[in-house]
Amino acid sequence: KKEFLSHNLPSVDIAINSGLNKKTIHNMFNSSTREIVINASSKHYDALFEVIRNLVETERDLDLSLTIKFKGVSIDLNVSESLIVINTLAVKRAEIRGGLWSTAGKRVEKPLMQTLCKLYRVPNNNYAARIKGKEIEDSDFEREIDFYLIVGDLQHKCEVKLMGIGNPESADAVIARRSKVFIADKLSERNKRQLDSLGVEWVELRSELGFRRFETVLSNLRIPHSNFVDNFDEKMESIFNEIFK
Known part of the structure; x- marks a missing residue:
């Protein structure tokens, strides 16, 4: 000792x-x-x-x-x-x-949220990525950012967390950061109940519906969007070319 x-x-x-x-x-x-x-x-x-x-x-x-x-x-x-x-x-x-997963989650947050928004054709003025309240450039990809879904004067903070199943800190993290949208690779049923009780919109990427639940999130938050287009592979290639150009 x-x-x-x-x-x-x-x-x-x-x-x-x-x-x-x-x-x-x-x-x-x-x-x-x-x-x-x-x-x-x-x-x-x-x-x-x-x-x-x-x-x-x-x-x-x-x-x-x-x-x-x-x-x-x-x-x-x-x-x-x-x-x-x-x-x-x-x-x-x-x-x-845990540190590696946390870092990975922050680095993937901007491109993942951009991809989801572009898949559902959310207008550019209805989402934004910022560093301490400032718009960020592509060169800031590896810096910690906040991503927002925007409607009118409301700015809904989004959070991406790669954490595996059953992480008891998920609800605490959302409370601390005042997030309105929570995107995770895996959520336990307990996690989902916690988020529902907090009024937080969530998407579980590895579930049966996966990213398609993001459309429900957009609808609940009244964010303008279009229905998902079925030619997924073609659409994704176009989006990646735009995001990672």
């Missing part, structure tokens, strides 16, 4: 070594200052170690050991230590994977 939760480490590493991550701690305490991260990590590490200790004492047949080698020096870990290390690696992997 002394090495894993050393105060000399960055707070993000302290959290991960305890089996948490800074985002989880922030959600728990509505803050992720270094002091809070250290205190939360210490308590969680103790709780985790106690669970592992009880598991080892209960499961007498459990036999596991890890040998860590670094620059010619090797350390053999007992069962409890091995499980702590494995848990830490799992948390780190999840954090990296």
Whole structure:
């Protein structure tokens, strides 16, 4: 514990070594200052170690050991230590994977929303992509953007999230960003109920209807549009040529 939760480490590493991550701690305490991260990590590490200790004492047949080698020096870990290390690696992997998916979601947001709007022939003045309230250029593709569906004086913020099934943070993310439209690759039934209760329009891209539910979203928000054209492949090629020119 002394090495894993050393105060000399960055707070993000302290959290991960305890089996948490800074985002989880922030959600728990509505803050992720270094002091809070250290205190939360210490308590969680103790709780985790106690669970592992009880598991080892209960499961007498459990036999596991890890040998860590670094620059010619090797350390053999007992069962409890091995499980702590494995848990830490799992948390780190999840954090990296989550970060990559989040980045991918932001990068795909503008072209995906543009494609959906063009498929249903939404007029150009009824949607916009902005950075901090400013119109963005194609050169800003990799910068974080906000996408809006517009009707009259109303600007409905859209959010794209690649998250897999059952992510409990979906509704929280929508509340925090005040999004009116939520586009995801996969949504659990619980996610859908949460979004419906919030009055948020949603599209689940991997579902049977997939992107076609976007037409319902446009209708509900009274965004001018046309019915979907069946020659999908031809239409998509034309749209991609326009977006990625």
